[in-house]
Amino acid sequence: MKLTVNEVERTFDGDKSTPLLWYVRDELGLNGTKYGCGTGLCGACTVHVDGVAVRGCLATVGDAEGAEVRTIEGLHATGDHPVQQAWREQNVPQCGFCQAGQIMQAAALLAANPNPTDQEILRGMDGNICRCGCYQRIVSAVRHASTGA
Ligand code: FES
Ligand code: FES
The missing domain is CATH 1.10.150.120 ([2Fe-2S]-binding domain)
Structure with a gap:
């Protein structure tokens, strides 16, 4: 499956039920997104999927198939959002x-x-x-x- 992360197209051939948080942190090395509660209750893992804020610990990579994911690293090229x-x-x-x-x-x-x-x-x-x-x-x-x- 394909998805875009911070405007870079990615191909993912692993388990689609992998939490999006683990994918961006462990596979892509985008570790600005944090793990807090792991149960959707704290918001530390918030990323955007097609511009909507989602909890990366609950959303799966499969949920982001074909979508544009944005993490804190991709919010603005120079950190000036x-x-x-x-x-x-x-x-x-x-x-x-x-x-x-x-x-x-x-x-x-x-x-x-x-x-x-x-x-x-x-x-x-x-x-x-x-x-x-x-x-x-x-x-x-x-x-x-x-x-x-
Ligand atoms: S880690 Fe707390 S909401 Fe995701
Ligand atoms: S948890 Fe320390 S600044 Fe928010």
């Missing part, structure tokens, strides 16, 4: 472990809704857990990156 810029300006990360997932979730949220209300930001980011409790800065940075900032 508006969400990444806002993250730097707001000094969001603490330990950093959850941050790739947070950024990918925020980027998908803003692609679908470029000017969200605070309630929409809270709802959109609700499934992404931060053990360091950076939530206020996360919301502030998403607001900052939105067209309404």
Whole structure:
């Protein structure tokens, strides 16, 4: 089967039930995407499949057949996606472990809704857990990156 990862076409001939997270980390070496809970509850593994934020620990490689997968490494060539810029300006990360997932979730949220209300930001980011409790800065940075900032 074929899929595209960060704009590079890939052929996969392994077990299609392999979690997408293991494929991008172990086979492609894209280890910016993190393993947290493994059960869809933390968001550390968030990647985009056809522009939609999905949990890489639950999605399988087969789910991404023919699709465009994007990981944090492919969000922007120089790390200057508006969400990444806002993250730097707001000094969001603490330990950093959850941050790739947070950024990918925020980027998908803003692609679908470029000017969200605070309630929409809270709802959109609700499934992404931060053990360091950076939530206020996360919301502030998403607001900052939105067209309404
Ligand atoms: S590792 Fe996938 S949601 Fe936690
Ligand atoms: S910055 Fe440490 S878990 Fe979020």
